[in-house]
Amino acid sequence: MRDYKWLNEYCLNRFGSAAALESILPQPSSPEELRAISDDRYLSVLSLRIFRAGLKHSLVDAKWPAFEEVFFGFDPEKVVLMGAERLESLMQDARIIRHLGKLKSVPRNAQFILDVRQEKGSFGALIADWPITDIVGLWKFLAKQGSQLGGLSAPRFLRMVGKDTFIPSDDMVAALKAQKIIDKPPTSQKDRVAVQAAFNQWHAESGRPLCQLSVMLAHTVNH
Known part of the structure; x- marks a missing residue:
């Protein structure tokens, strides 16, 4: 798994400047x-x-x-x-x-x-x-207690209301596979915990919200 320094430098090179990178990153709502x-x-x-x-x-x-x-x-x-x-x-x-x-x-x-x-x-x-350090726990709670909130619906709902979360989109899953964090889409609790741990590390290294790290990671996939 690569550290945040690599992720940041990759994205800066891709977008050309810190200002260009910041312009595409979402901002979560406060508590x-x-x-x-x-x-x-x-x-x-x-x-x-x-x-x-x-x-x-x-x-x-x-x-x-x-x-x-x-x-x-x-x-x-x-x-x-x-x-x-x-x-x-x-x-x-x-x-x-x-x-x-x-x-x-x-x-x-x-x-x-x-x-x-x-x-x-x-x-x-x-x-x-x-706590965002267990955002996958909130996904699980919403899916279990709510109706029709399985799959990506819980994280996408959280993003819509402004709660800080990552979303395992196709690009993000491809990036996580490339970094050997998972080898398939994180549908199991074990894989989700592994992804959470990776995001917690990047968050601790950077102070960035999960949603920003999620978008940055997705941009490390070449199209």
């Missing part, structure tokens, strides 16, 4: 900003991520105002009361994407958010306080 996001907004983004999976994002985004309307602004206390009959009726609404499995995930995730609120005070508190 205070994450805590300030309301539960209805977390449910909206969570649902948006689920509906985007496997579909053109612009198509889903264009329909999202209609989703906001039919799901009561994603107020979890209202959404959780939506029964099977109500969800079946939404299958006749041409303004939204009519995928029953994904529609059913919305009230289930509303209940998930309410359960977290009861324990933590808000869903934002859970997201804000989870």
Whole structure:
């Protein structure tokens, strides 16, 4: 495994300057900003991520105002009361994407958010306080407790709300393979722990957020 010094120098050579490199790197939200996001907004983004999976994002985004309307602004206390009959009726609404499995995930995730609120005070508190040194643990928690949050949905949702995370995209997986950290996409907990350890080392060496390290690493793959 290469150290951060190599990663930084590689990216500086590729982009030509520190300013050019910084311009393409994401900036995570602070814990205070994450805590300030309301539960209805977390449910909206969570649902948006689920509906985007496997579909053109612009198509889903264009329909999202209609989703906001039919799901009561994603107020979890209202959404959780939506029964099977109500969800079946939404299958006749041409303004939204009519995928029953994904529609059913919305009230289930509303209940998930309410359960977290009861324990933590808000869903934002859970997201804000989870240590980035175990971000794969948060992926696992979201996938296990939430609905339709397996695969890359949990890390992509976290990136969407601003929580610092790496995302095992195809390029990042190729880069991790090149550095002999993993030999296949990190779907097992063992491989995810190995990737987390590598990112923790780069983070300790650089002070950079995981999301920036993730993008830098992906750019070490030649196209």
